Amino acid sequence: MNLILRTIIVLLRSVFFEKKISLVDTSRLYLTVLPTDMDTNFHLNNGRYSGFMDLARLNFAVRSGLYKVLLKERLYGVVASTKINYLKSLLPMEKFTIQTKLVAVDDGWGYIHHDFINKKGKLAASALIKIAFLKKGRRVNFRDIISLVDKRALNLKLSDQHKMFFEAEKEFLEESIASYYSL
Helix, strand or coil: CCHHHHHHHHHHHHHHCCCCCCCCCEEEEEEECCHHHECCCCCECHHHHHHHHHHHHHHHHHHHCHHHHHHHHCCEEEEEEEEEEECCCCCCCCEEEEEEEEEEECCCCEEEEEEEECCCCCEEEEEEEEEEEEECCEECCHHHHHHCCCHHHHHCCCCHHHHHHHHHHHHHHHHHHHHHHCC
């Protein structure tokens, strides 16, 4: 099934059929691996994980009330970085769950954790996503937007492990940019 059709289905389910949550809650999105989601190894294509995480974040944003604020303020979310670990294959026609949780907030960024849980209840993949909100192409203060939805989420802080990861990511990016411009 094309992701646009799944997006419409997730949006409708999130608005009309699923219970509301807060920004500090975990949302769960239930999906199935369809033949169009597979690669030549007959498991979920690694590119589809990103699309499914988009759907999970949409579900989370709608159910938590964040999406309504984004629309009102004419903002849109963008992914700045993704760190994902693949642990187990998701097979054809396998049902799975994506658990989504906002784990940290700072002035410029939000950090979302996604876990892909297979039909046996085992962790199949885990991802940490760094996101920003933009207005007219410029990043806005993430904390300001979150405070309009649920002030409790402002207390979410990055763990030391996450800080080390993002510091390493920053160094890697700086090295990549420096080597690109030195060519």
